[in-house]
Amino acid sequence: MEKVGFIGLGIMGKPMAINLLKAGFEVTILNSSQAAEEVGKQGARIAETRSRLASESDIVITMLPDSPEVEAVFSGGDNVLDSLKPGSLFIDMSTIAPAVSRKIYDMAKAKGVEALDAPVSGGQVGAEAASLSIMAGGTQEAFDRALPLFKAMGKNIVLIGGPGAGQTTKACNQLIVGVTIEAVAEAFRLAEKSGVDLARMREALLGGFAQSRILDLHGQRIIDKNFRPGFKTRLHKKDMGIVLDSGDELGLSLLAAKLVAGQMEKVLEAGDGDLDHSSLFLYV
């Protein structure tokens, strides 16, 4: 069984690393956080540096906040790339810019290292339940090699296309989810101000063309006035930045995505960035 190095033990990464351990993988982590202690107790080995972790691993996984952190770990000071052996595999499961994923793929390839972008959706609940959706970009061979690891962490696992295709799909996911939340929020505000019973309306609309998981789950959140995360607005705002940057590179204006990013900025400016992204309702 291949040896796995795992970097990034946050809300998502910690349960993902634990699920790899539970599936029987030998996992090495960095000694850099409280979470490391907890994952260490589940049987993970500890490495003192990133280069040490990389040199002892066949596959290195990163689960980090954003593009700069992934680039720093991959090719910055004390990096992973310089210590990975040819033939090894680098899998970034963070949500970052597709362009950065393609750059990492090229840098890895030049050293004989395979790379996959494999962002996830499903949140903390999905990470803990090993039911994440995983959208991968890269070669079929690299995907096949990663599949046993992915199966230990997720359920709906798809190779979308070449390098960056996983990140592009994740960006599209975040675009659709964000704009659909705005749609539901505006409709529920219009209904509420009109004196219409929101629960009956949600029920009626779920039976027709307006049906969506957002209408189902976030419609209920709006009815319950429950904006505990869930997925924090400030994280979704970061992802909308990736969407808009990707659009800019391709000459697309993506008007609704831009509008919703602006609405999320309002939520952040009001100090509500740690509320669930369904809190867009509060700013309609």
Added chain:
Amino acid sequence: MEKVGFIGLGIMGKPMAINLLKAGFEVTILNSSQAAEEVGKQGARIAETRSRLASESDIVITMLPDSPEVEAVFSGGDNVLDSLKPGSLFIDMSTIAPAVSRKIYDMAKAKGVEALDAPVSGGQVGAEAASLSIMAGGTQEAFDRALPLFKAMGKNIVLIGGPGAGQTTKACNQLIVGVTIEAVAEAFRLAEKSGVDLARMREALLGGFAQSRILDLHGQRIIDKNFRPGFKTRLHKKDMGIVLDSGDELGLSLLAAKLVAGQMEKVLEAGDGDLDHSSLFLYV
């Protein structure tokens, strides 16, 4: 069994009237269109004027293009209201402004006539298959009285609330559907320009939080480049006008709805108003 007058034998109204005849209702129509001949062959009685139709009916249904047409039929020249007997029921199944529905309710009530707003969704296919979703506003008594007729025309039948609540719910439906189409259109354009396989992306996203009937059906339309209606963009644009007017009355700006109405206007200006509303994709 109550005698029904039916006014408005368009793409939707014609099959709805026929379904009432098939269910055994005695239906009277106006002698005003080619469609009247066809519905007449199915057994409908013909009245020469609206007032004659109304005086011979216990329940009058209208299925017309927009608010002005409904107001004209209800209370304009040769109108329905003046000839309806006290205790009869007026049901408007058109998609019109909630404020107009409330006005009609009040005028009807002053004459001892009950009124329901009961807009539908499901399109021509739903009208022909008697599987329309029907969203009603009015009193429980009027709804109970209308239910046998509704069951002859639809499946998902809900009394949402008081007068106008059906129209408000329909407006919210059209808002969500329109904005969700824009969301899917922008995502698919971003993916396409990035060189991502749209069919694989659709499949992956349908398994997660971005799932919607719009992603399912209109995502497939975009992949197939099939923009035959379906539901014409110019009709959806008219409905977005109702959404925005209702928002204005309540002091709501409904930014995403406004943006999508503007995108639909672009489609119309380009002469594509008769394409399916998924043709928003062509203007991203």
